Amino acid sequence: MALVGQGALILALLLALWAIAAGLAAATGRDARLMRSAALALWGILGLVAVAVAIFVHAIVTHDFSFQVVASSTSRSLPWGYLITSAWASQAGSLLLWVSILIVFSLLALRATRQGLAEIRPWLIAILGAILAFFLLLLVVPASPFATQVAPPDGNGLNPALQNPYMATHPPALYLGYVGLAIPFALAMASMLAGRVDARWVVASRRWTLVAWGFLGVGMLLGSHWAYQEIGWGGFWAWDPVENAALMPWLVATAFLHSVIVQEKKGMLKVWNIALIAGAFALSIFGTFLTRSGILSSVHAFVESDIGWYFIVALILVCGGSTLLIVWRLPLLRADQRIESVASREATFLFNNLLLVGMAFAVLWGVVFPLLTEAVGRVRETVSSPFYEFFAIAFGIPLLLLMGIGPLIAWRRASLAQLRRSFLWPLVAGLVAGAAMLALGLGSSWAGAATGSVCAFTAVTIISEFVRGTRARHSLGDERWPTAFARMIGKNRRRYGGYVVHLGIIVFVIGAIGSSAYESRAQGLLERGQTLAIGDATLTFRGVEEAEGPNYTQRAAVLDATLGGEPIGTLAPARRAYTREQTTSNEVAIHTTLSGGDLFVILDGIRGDGAVQIKAFYKPLVTLIWLSGLIFVLGVVLCVWPDARERRRILRRYAEEPLSGEAGP
Amino acid sequence: MSESPAATPEEPKRGLRHIRLVVALAVASILGTFAVYTAFADTSIPVLGVAQAATGYDGEDIRLEGRVTEAAGDAADPQGLRFTVRDFETQETIRVVYTGSVPDAFRVGREVVIDGRLENGVLAGTPDTLVTKCPSKYEEQGTSTDPA
Numbered sequence: 001m002a003l004v005g006q007g008a009l010i011l012a013l014l015l016a017l018w019a020i021a022a023g024l025a026a027a028t029g030r031d032a033r034l035m036r037s038a039a040l041a042l043w044g045i046l047g048l049v050a051v052a053v054a055i056f057v058h059a060i061v062t063h064d065f066s067f068q069v070v071a072s073s074t075s076r077s078l079p080w081g082y083l084i085t086s087a088w089a090s091q092a093g094s095l096l097l098w099v100s101i102l103i104v105f106s107l108l109a110l111r112a113t114r115q116g117l118a119e120i121r122p123w124l125i126a127i128l129g130a131i132l133a134f135f136l137l138l139l140v141v142p143a144s145p146f147a148t149q150v151a152p153p154d155g156n157g158l159n160p161a162l163q164n165p166y167m168a169t170h171p172p173a174l175y176l177g178y179v180g181l182a183i184p185f186a187l188a189m190a191s192m193l194a195g196r197v198d199a200r201w202v203v204a205s206r207r208w209t210l211v212a213w214g215f216l217g218v219g220m221l222l223g224s225h226w227a228y229q230e231i232g233w234g235g236f237w238a239w240d241p242v243e244n245a246a247l248m249p250w251l252v253a254t255a256f257l258h259s260v261i262v263q264e265k266k267g268m269l270k271v272w273n274i275a276l277i278a279g280a281f282a283l284s285i286f287g288t289f290l291t292r293s294g295i296l297s298s299v300h301a302f303v304e305s306d307i308g309w310y311f312i313v314a315l316i317l318v319c320g321g322s323t324l325l326i327v328w329r330l331p332l333l334r335a336d337q338r339i340e341s342v343a344s345r346e347a348t349f350l351f352n353n354l355l356l357v358g359m360a361f362a363v364l365w366g367v368v369f370p371l372l373t374e375a376v377g378r379v380r381e382t383v384s385s386p387f388y389e390f391f392a393i394a395f396g397i398p399l400l401l402l403m404g405i406g407p408l409i410a411w412r413r414a415s416l417a418q419l420r421r422s423f424l425w426p427l428v429a430g431l432v433a434g435a436a437m438l439a440l441g442l443g444s445s446w447a448g449a450a451t452g453s454v455c456a457f458t459a460v461t462i463i464s465e466f467v468r469g470t471r472a473r474h475s476l477g478d479e480r481w482p483t484a485f486a487r488m489i490g491k492n493r494r495r496y497g498g499y500v501v502h503l504g505i506i507v508f509v510i511g512a513i514g515s516s517a518y519e520s521r522a523q524g525l526l527e528r529g530q531t532l533a534i535g536d537a538t539l540t541f542r543g544v545e546e547a548e549g550p551n552y553t554q555r556a557a558v559l560d561a562t563l564g565g566e567p568i569g570t571l572a573p574a575r576r577a578y579t580r581e582q583t584t585s586n587e588v589a590i591h592t593t594l595s596g597g598d599l600f601v602i603l604d605g606i607r608g609d610g611a612v613q614i615k616a617f618y619k620p621l622v623t624l625i626w627l628s629g630l631i632f633v634l635g636v637v638l639c640v641w642p643d644a645r646e647r648r649r650i651l652r653r654y655a656e657e658p659l660s661g662e663a664g665p
Numbered sequence: 666m667s668e669s670p671a672a673t674p675e676e677p678k679r680g681l682r683h684i685r686l687v688v689a690l691a692v693a694s695i696l697g698t699f700a701v702y703t704a705f706a707d708t709s710i711p712v713l714g715v716a717q718a719a720t721g722y723d724g725e726d727i728r729l730e731g732r733v734t735e736a737a738g739d740a741a742d743p744q745g746l747r748f749t750v751r752d753f754e755t756q757e758t759i760r761v762v763y764t765g766s767v768p769d770a771f772r773v774g775r776e777v778v779i780d781g782r783l784e785n786g787v788l789a790g791t792p793d794t795l796v797t798k799c800p801s802k803y804e805e806q807g808t809s810t811d812p813a
Contacts, residue, residue, distance in 0.1 A: 160769060233766055233793060342687045351691055358695040365703070370712055380712040382728060384780075387708040394698055525743070585769040604766055605739050613740070615766070 002067060005055040006146040009139050012048040012099075015041040016133035023126030027194070038125045039110060045132060046103045053100055056145050060087055066151040069093060075157035077551040077579070085167040086158050091307070092145035094171065098288075099135045101179040106132065109183045109208065116650070117200055123190035131182050134314050142307045157551075160578045160585040166226035173219030174246055178284040180212025181249060184256075185281035185318075188274050192325045197270065197332045202260045203650055205277065207640055209260075213253040214636035220246050221629040232586040232602050234521070234617045236625065239388040244367050245287030248360045252280040255356035258406075262346050265411065267336025271326060272353070274333070278322035283360070285314050290367070341413040348406040355399045362391035393447045397454055400509065403502050404458030407465055425464065430457030448517035455506045462499050462506075469496075489638065494646075497638030504631035507624050514621030515598075523615040525607070526557075535618045536564045537599050539571065544610060552576040554587070557603045557612040561591060568593075573603035573614070596623035710780065715752035715759050718783060728780050729788055733773050734758060740767045745790075750777060759783075765792030 022038035025031065058064075060083055065071040073090045074083055088094045106128040113121050139145065184205030191201035223243070224236040237243060256276040259269045289311035326333070339346050366383045373381040408422040434453030443449050466485070473484035489496040522534040526541040539559040547554045556574035560567065571589035578585065591599040597620040604613040702708075713722065715731040731750030740746040745764040751757070753776075761779060771777065780794035 339684050339688075342684055347684065347687075350688065354688075354691050354695055358699065362699060365699075369709065373709075379717065381709040382712050383709045387702075387706070390702055390706070390708075391699075394702075395695070583770055583772065586766070602766065605742075607739060607742060613742075 001055050001059065001064075002146040002148045005052045006140070006144060008048040008051040008055075009136060009144070009146070012045045012052070013133060013136040013140050015044045015048070016129045016136055019045070019129030020126050020133065023122045023124075023129055027122035027126065035122050035125075038122065038129070041129070042103065042107055042110065042125065042132075045136075046107060049096075049100055049103055052139075052145070053096060056093065056096060057084070057087055060084070063155070064151070065153075065155050066148050067145070068147045068149050069145050071149065071152055071155040073156070073158055075155040075551075078155075078158055078163075079550055081165075082158055082163050082167065085162070088171050088175075089158055089162050089167070090145070092139065092143045092147075094175070095135060095138050095143050096145050097172065098175055098179055099132065099139060101175055102128075102132055102135060102182060105179060105183055105208075106186075109186070113187075113204060117187075117191075117196075117204055119196055120187070120190040120194040120201070123193040124186055127186040127189050127193075128182070131186065134310070138307060138310055142310065157578065160552075160576070160583055161230060163578075163585075164226060164230050166222055166230070170219055170222040170226055173215050173222055175219075177212050177214075177216030177219050177246070178249070178287060180208060180215060181253065181277075181281045181284045183208040183212070184277050188277045189322065189325060192274065192329045195329070195332065197329060199264050199267070202263050202273065206257070206260055206264075209253055209257055209277070209280075210636060210640050213250060213257060214633070214640070216246055216250045216253070217632055217636075218629060220250065221626070221632070225626055225629075229588065229590070230585075232588040234600055234602065234615070234619075235516075236622075239366070239385050241367050242287075242291050244363050244388075245283075245290045248363050248367075249280045249283040249287060251356050251360040251363070252276055252283055255353040255360075256280060258349050258356075259353050262349050266346055268338065268346060269350070269353075270333040270335060271330070274322070274326055276353075276357075278318065278326075279357075279360075282315060282318045282322075283364075285311060285318060289315065343409065343419065344413050345406060345409050345411045348402050348409055352399060352402045352406065355395045355402070359391060359395040359399075362395070363388065393451075396509075397447075397450055400451070400454045400458055400506070403505065404454075404461040407499065407502075408461050423461070426457045426460040429460040430454060432456070442518065445513075445517035448513045451509060451513050455510055459503065459506050462502055465499055466496070493638045493641055493643055497635045497640075500635030500638055501632055502635075504628045504635055507631055508628035511596075511621050511624030511626075511628060515619035515625065518620050520618045521616065523604070523613070525611055525613050527609075527611045532614055532616060534599070534616045537568075537616075537618060538562045539601065539614065539616060541612060541614070542570075544606060544612065545572065549576065552578045552585075555606055556587075557606070557614065559589070559601065559614070561599060563591075563593060563599070568599075571599070571601050573601045575603055575606070592623055596621050596627075598622045712778075714754075715750055716755045716757045718759060718788075719757055719786070723783050723785065726780070726782050727788075728778060729759065729761070730776070730778050731759070733771070733775050733777055736771075736773055740764050750779075759786065759788055761788045761790050763790030763792075763795055765790070765795065768795060768797045770797040771795065 019038045019041040022034045022041065026035035026038055056067075056069075059067045059070050060074055061080075063070070063074070063076055069090045069092050073093070074086045078086065086093070088097045109128070110121065110124065113124060187201045187205040187208070191197055220243070223246075227233075227238070228236040253276075256273060259273050259276060262269050263273050289308060339350065341347065366387050370380045370382045373379070404426060405423070408426075410418060430453045433456030434449060437443065437449045437452045442452070466488075469488045470481065470485045473479055473488050474481055479487065520535040522532055524530075524532045526532060526539075528541055528543055531538050531540045539561050542558040542560055545556045545558050547556065554574045554576045556572040559571045559573070561569060561571050568591055571591055573589040574587040576585045576587055577583075586602065588603075589601045593599065597618060600617040600619055602615040604615050606612050710726050710728050711722070712728045712730065715729065718727055718729055729750065731752060734749045734751045736746065736748035738744055738747045740763055743764075745762045746767060747760065747762050749758045749760050761781070763779065763781075776798040778796045778798065779788065779790050781788040781790040783789075
């Protein structure tokens with residue numbers, strides 16, 4: 001079976017190469033048969049990848065340890081659910097998932113470009129074929145899921161940190177994000193190659209970017225929750241290189257999603273937008289490179305291998321190719337208009353872009369700093385959390401402020417009277433919130449107080465937009481308030497979806513600031529009957545309990561917890577010893593309070609005499625971080641949801657407007 | 666950023682210069698913040714292998730990388746977890762004393778990364794900075810020197 005799987009991947013690689021050749025030939029020779037053949041090649045790849053996936057999954061669920069990957073990442077005692085998720089725990093498995101998503105996305109993108117973008121489709125197939133060929137090459141040569149061996153009686157088992165329900169959602173969500181960015185990149189490059197550099201590629205890629213960006217955001221948040229619950233150091237984000245690898249393309253894609261609005265409405269920032277989407281895709285390749293090459297020390301870099309060289313070549317091709325294309329098409333990429341005033345929406349979008357890209361650059365600098373210092377002949381040096389936190393605050397607070405200003409400021413040029421009318425109440429709200437925080441003694445963290453104040457300003461601007469819109473509809477006709485509210489959103493999903501996402505970001509920031517800037521912590525060695533106090537809470541050690549799981553034994557410290565003097569139950573942080581995997585895992589205990597804070601308890605160790613080392617945190621408002629994920633998803637869904645009216649409007653516009661730019665070569 | 670040379674005649678040139686100046690100032694302040702912070706803030710620490718660390722870093726804060734060769738004690742005890750890390754290429758070793766959270770995958774044979782201060786050849790680990798690189802026994806490479 002392994003041979004069939006490997007054969008399917010080799011054939012898929014050959015078909016991808018054919019798709020490139022036929023796509024290029026169809027683009028230059030305008031031969032419809034070649035175009036059909038190139039498209040059929042993509043369907044062929046889909047079938048062959050499906051065969052490879054089926055064989056791989058079959059090997060996993062039937063414990064066929066003659067497959068090296070199956071033996072190295074599963075065992076007979078691994079629970080059934082984790083057997084399935086182990087499919088993407090290994091390097092080869094995750095690359096196979098990558099290719100599977102990419103081929104499905106490629107076919108969907110091809111289908112979505114049938115109307116209005118026919119000229120760019122051959123180029124699109126060629127570029128998608130090239131990306132597919134790269135990942136299939138990785139699967140055929142350095143990271144084959146079908147490498148075999150003499151089957152051992154049992155496998156090595158799955159890393160206990162990966163034996164978590166989040167394994168079913170976090171990696172696939174991130175992959176959907178990383179891979180999704182390939183589509184807008186391919187659309188942008190294909191449009192430039194075809195010489196069709198008007199807003200059509202922007203309109204076509206907007207939804208793709210939103211989906212990819214949404215999945216990246218959700219993937220990061222799921223990973224944060226996983227780390228918070230499973231890794232058990234008491235935080236949700238450690239600025240680890242691999243975490244940063246997902247954050248960088250997300251930040252650049254965020255900038256892109258804003259600046260494309262300016263291109264769509266005003267015909268500006270064309271070069272910038274292409275550079276941004278190329279940057280976002282290059283960073284997604286870079287992220288995979290970081291995860292898979294093991295070049296930087298990371299908790300998440302699961303393997304060191306020579307696969308890194310393949311990614312370096314891919315990165316050079318993506319960055320070099322995009323730059324050359326932009327330079328080639330520069331005469332076609334001139335702006336239709338230009339920014340007239342600093343007090344305009346387009347200007348706030350531009351500043352927002354500068355800050356987002358600045359933030360992404362700072363993160364990139366931090367990630368590659370060890371490599372840079374080594375490259376200039378110094379001892380390898382690294383930066384840690386304070387470096388990243390400085391830039392998160394220095395660039396993040398103005399960004400939050402712009403998030404409030406942008407939606408309320410007029411396009412082109414805002415008048416002073418309009419500014420005063422729009423921002424009076426938000427400004428008052430921000431100042432009141434800041435003063436209230438200082439009065440409550442929350443000035444201990446100036447960043448916390450400043451951020452809280454800016455969050456209040458921005459939240460009020462967003463809420464006032466909802467109120468103003470609803471009131472306008474209500475006053476116009478006989479719509480009741482809820483109807484007016486729902487129809488207002490329904491008729492302008494992108495705009496209000498965007499506001500909902502902004503609200504999600506504010507809720508996230510409040511949760512992040514609350515749980516980090518105002519966190520309390522305590523730790524101590526407790527003997528039976530002893531108590532550890534943390535803020536309003538106490539933890540009294542009652543004893544150690546032992547338990548057996550399906551593939552582990554567990555020892556838990558039983559702690560009676562009180563909050564504000566009232567008992568809130570028993571918390572039992574534990575350490576698990578996995579039999580087959582011969583390793584232990586830390587199981588934290590978390591009690592969520594009504595105010596949204598968490599009492600978070602870690603069992604750091606159990607001494608020979610039965611005393612336990614306990615570390616405890618109280619994290620105010622941390623639940624808001626997870627709640628923000630739901631709001632974020634709601635906003636993204638609102639933005640992405642198909643809008644038949646908008647689609648008709650776009651198609652009408654395409655029919656009326658002649659194509660800008662020159663014909664393809 | 667692409668700017669059009671084709672301005673409409675009624676657009677005041679002064680306004681254009683104004684916006685360009687503001688954008689340039691915004692870019693400059695972002696770059697300036699970055700340059701000043703990275704130049705003056707002491708945020709980086711050297712990442713050293715065991716053999717490198719043994720050559721004159723006494724009294725300094727470092728990040729040490731190596732493979733655990735022996736381990737005793739408990740991070741929960743006041744005396745802490747005591748372990749030795751060996752260089753990836755040479756036989757040189759450094760002793761480490763550590764209290765704080767111990768990663769799940771920590772054991773003899775694992776590659777670890779830990780922050781701390783070297784004092785008389787012994788690394789006093791900073792609490793909660795011990796990280797294990799993921800064991801290669803969970804991968805198919807078969808090139809692991811991991812004795813586990």
